[in-house]
Amino acid sequence: MILKNKKADKIISVYWFAILFIVAAAIVYMVISFYGEPYDVREAEAYALTNKVAGCLSEAGYLKEGVLNEDFRENFMEECKLNFEVEDVYNWKEHEQYYVEINFYNFSTNQSISSIKKGNEALMIDCESKGKIFSVCLERSFYTLDKEKNQYQINVLSIVRKRDKNVQ
């Protein structure tokens, strides 16, 4: 009887270590896959970009002066203090990693008034697909007035690619 119990104990301890190894292997796998994967901050970047652009176009609910002028459209990057230069890795220098598109609409008639496009327009294709490997697209719209109380709807589309540093 005692012998039987001893055998049973041994078997239990072998099983115990087997379970322990399986649990440990699962933990190691999870830790490696979690910490091995880069932090994906592209969505936060796209939000920050949209906020920056919105803040550049409108202040306290009113459209800033000259935003609809040709000069502003041409010098959009300087006017909004944006710099789309990126680090020289993964061939990023040759393919811009950002894209911003702004569309101005007359709020009452829904007619397009003007638009501004800056960055890599080719990234637009990624917005049709879903998945981590594609660029992050964020579209937001807001309502604003000018000094003459004309109403506008402004749509801002921000796209951030930077796939190689955010997705494995």
Added chain:
Amino acid sequence: MRRMIHKKGNILTGNIIFIILNLVFLSILIIFLFSKMGSAIVLEEKYAKQIALILDSAEPGMIIHLNMKDAIKIANKEDRDLNNVISVQDNIVKVQLGEKGGYSYSFFNDIKSFIHLNTSSFEEYIIVMGDYN
């Protein structure tokens, strides 16, 4: 009687070995976990991206305090000059905790920034935002 004492001793030794092995096993697992969590590579990436996001949303005149106690601890271990842990060139921020490697990430806000170590605590960096470029 003698036999019983011998038997009891056997059971105790077996149990102790079993417990010690379990503890060793779990300790190795915990050490592995902590080494992964606080490794220089992970922290460099974490702080480079965090600083880039801070700079993206920053405006002139802002002063930002960033606690980097864990990263500073590693930099000290690696004998790294704490004034060179974070560097910003053009619109790319780089965090380097050792003599080699480092992680860089770009930000789109065209703004000047000055980053220095808080010498009163040696646990945080102070980011002072300058004017737009």
